[in-house]
Amino acid sequence: MVLITLVSSDEQNFPVERELLKQSGTIETLIVNMNLDDEDTDAAAMPIPLPNVKGDVLEKVIQWMEHHKGDPVKEGDNEDNNAEIVVPQWDDDFFKPAMYGSKHLELTVAASYLDIKNLLTLSCKAISNTFKGKTGPQIREEWGVPNEFTPEEEEAIRKENEWSE
Amino acid sequence: MISFQMEVNHLRIAPLTRKNSFPSARKFSGLDFRKEFKGSVLERKAKNQRGIISAIIGRISDWTGLSRKTPRRHNLVSDSQSDDVQCPINEFPCEILVEIFSKLDRTSAVKCREVCSKWKVIVEDSTSLRESLLTTKTLSRLCIRGVPKKESGGKKMVEMRWIDYDTQSCKAIIIPYPLNINTNPLFFAFSLFEIQRIIIQDLAFTDEIVHFLRTNLHSCPSLSPVQLTLNNLDFSAAKSLTLHHLLAAVGKSLEVIEIQSAYGIRPLDFTDAHVSQLDVNKIRRLVVDKIRLSGCTNRSLLLGDHSLRLFISANNFPTLVLDRCNVTTAVVCDYSQEWLDSAQFDENAVHRHQVCTVKRCHRVKASHFEDECSKRRLNCRRSSVTRTTTIYNIQSEHGHDEFTFALCPVPVEEKKEEMTN
Numbered sequence: 001m002v003l004i005t006l007v008s009s010d011e012q013n014f015p016v017e018r019e020l021l022k023q024s025g026t027i028e029t030l031i032v033n034m035n036l037d038d039e040d041t042d043a044a045a046m047p048i049p050l051p052n053v054k055g056d057v058l059e060k061v062i063q064w065m066e067h068h069k070g071d072p073v074k075e076g077d078n079e080d081n082n083a084e085i086v087v088p089q090w091d092d093d094f095f096k097p098a099m100y101g102s103k104h105l106e107l108t109v110a111a112s113y114l115d116i117k118n119l120l121t122l123s124c125k126a127i128s129n130t131f132k133g134k135t136g137p138q139i140r141e142e143w144g145v146p147n148e149f150t151p152e153e154e155e156a157i158r159k160e161n162e163w164s165e
Numbered sequence: 166m167i168s169f170q171m172e173v174n175h176l177r178i179a180p181l182t183r184k185n186s187f188p189s190a191r192k193f194s195g196l197d198f199r200k201e202f203k204g205s206v207l208e209r210k211a212k213n214q215r216g217i218i219s220a221i222i223g224r225i226s227d228w229t230g231l232s233r234k235t236p237r238r239h240n241l242v243s244d245s246q247s248d249d250v251q252c253p254i255n256e257f258p259c260e261i262l263v264e265i266f267s268k269l270d271r272t273s274a275v276k277c278r279e280v281c282s283k284w285k286v287i288v289e290d291s292t293s294l295r296e297s298l299l300t301t302k303t304l305s306r307l308c309i310r311g312v313p314k315k316e317s318g319g320k321k322m323v324e325m326r327w328i329d330y331d332t333q334s335c336k337a338i339i340i341p342y343p344l345n346i347n348t349n350p351l352f353f354a355f356s357l358f359e360i361q362r363i364i365i366q367d368l369a370f371t372d373e374i375v376h377f378l379r380t381n382l383h384s385c386p387s388l389s390p391v392q393l394t395l396n397n398l399d400f401s402a403a404k405s406l407t408l409h410h411l412l413a414a415v416g417k418s419l420e421v422i423e424i425q426s427a428y429g430i431r432p433l434d435f436t437d438a439h440v441s442q443l444d445v446n447k448i449r450r451l452v453v454d455k456i457r458l459s460g461c462t463n464r465s466l467l468l469g470d471h472s473l474r475l476f477i478s479a480n481n482f483p484t485l486v487l488d489r490c491n492v493t494t495a496v497v498c499d500y501s502q503e504w505l506d507s508a509q510f511d512e513n514a515v516h517r518h519q520v521c522t523v524k525r526c527h528r529v530k531a532s533h534f535e536d537e538c539s540k541r542r543l544n545c546r547r548s549s550v551t552r553t554t555t556i557y558n559i560q561s562e563h564g565h566d567e568f569t570f571a572l573c574p575v576p577v578e579e580k581k582e583e584m585t586n
């Protein structure tokens with residue numbers, strides 16, 4: 001088992017199985033480009049710095065990748081049936097505790113940065129699930145988004161939305 | 166060292182999967198480039214350049230007690246203070262918000278416009294959302310109707326209703342009159358519409374309405390309506406240019422144009438010049454009916470022989486209804502003759518039939534009509550005569566085709582007036 005060390009922004013080291021990192025487009029590209037798979041290279045001696053990912057977030061990401069080890073990685077964008085993606089129970093429980101806070105946000109941004117498509121998709125889907133069947137003001141309240149509209153503007157947007165359906 | 170920093174910051178601002186989601190990023194402040202600017206290399210550069218000056222200003226403002234707000238840093242991931250962020254979801258880069266919205270169904274995605282202006286802009290402008298979720302909807306009809314005061318409870322309102330024949334659905338929005346593009350823009354709705362027919366009725370036909378309509382229609386991804394109907398409109402505030410402006414936007418694709426029950430209309434409001442804005446090859450039906458001209462009664466719209474000759478030269482013969490127009494007997498006969506001639510080259514059409522109705526046109530007279538027909542060797546037969554209408558069936562010498570010509574003479578009272586004048 002080959003281990004590769006990832007270094008988070010706060011300089012914590014995370015030795016991770018080579019196999020797991022296939023899920024991350026960014027790291028996979030890096031490994032391939034730098035020939036870290038080459039037997040002669042000492043992979044452990046070449047830690048990969050991830051200056052955009054904090055330790056606790058990276059830990060979460062690795063935890064997620066471990067659970068999803070061996071899942072097929074999607075190729076390219078498939079935007080056909082985005083609305084029908086189902087978030088598995090395990091992932092739901094995994095995301096839920098931090099859903100409305102900035103931890104989930106950081107996880108999602110990290111997924112985007114590390115190009116872990118499945119994680120990004122599920123994480124976004126989990127967020128979008130909280131919007132379903134809610135009105136604008138309800139979403140605003142739930143997520144703590146400040147209201148920038150006057151009542152008239154809000155009414156006009158709502159009417160136009162209904163009309164454009 | 167510097168180049169490394171720049172690279173890191175670049176990555177932070179633009180994650181690798183970035184698509185060009187905002188080609189038309191504009192107008193609203195909600196896009197907030199300032200946020201991205203804050204804490205970025207660019208800001209630091211700018212600060213260094215203006216360092217001394219801003220330090221002095223800072224000191225002065227400290228001294229005067231006008232303390233400047235310290236900008237909050239917006240580094241998303243490595244910022245150790247990000248737990249304090251009050252609204253984490255709006256700290257997301259736009260790409261990720263698009264990613265989130267794209268997981269919704271159409272209705273919910275549209276609802277997200279109501280949350281805040283940043284979301285509004287993202288939903289409106291994202292090309293990837295347009296491709297996947299917010300696809301264009303075809304409207305069979307768009308009806309713009311003045312709501313009578315009785316129905317709207319005293320206030321003047323306008324109902325805009327779309328009808329979709331395929332799904333048998335319709336939906337209306339009621340907006341206050343006069344239509345104001347600044348307070349009631351419907352750009353987003355229109356940007357989802359492809360409109361086939363436009364019907365405007367029970368309103369005053371004014372520059373404001375045309376402006377409102379044109380500006381909204383401008384957001385349509387493709388604008389090629391086949392029909393324009395103006396029904397029961399008050400033209401008294403309209404100018405010749407009012408209809409010109411509307412036709413400039415929609416005229417070239419029209420196949421049917423109808424002006425019915427227009428009142429307060431003046432001779433210059435619908436003329437040959439308006440017809441020449443249309444594509445004469447496309448028009449299948451041109452209707453001007455139940456016109457009430459303002460002022461003296463014996464005038465007519467300046468729509469006449471020139472338009473008919475345009476159709477003749479394009480070898481396209483729409484069904485015509487011309488009420489109070491400026492056509493002459495000779496050209497109307499030319500029109501029917503040319504139509505009959507055009508039929509001879511068309512072997513597929515065995516029994517063709519075309520109708521032309523000419524009402525209350527001063528320069529078309531029944532007595533002349535039959536003479537003109539016989540001059541052209543057209544077989545003209547009076548098929549029915551009522552008090553108000555005479556119907557002629559015209560056939561060429563050999564053909565099976567029939568051109569029906571309905572003629573309503575100018576009412577007798579008006580003729581008398583004319584005589585006395």
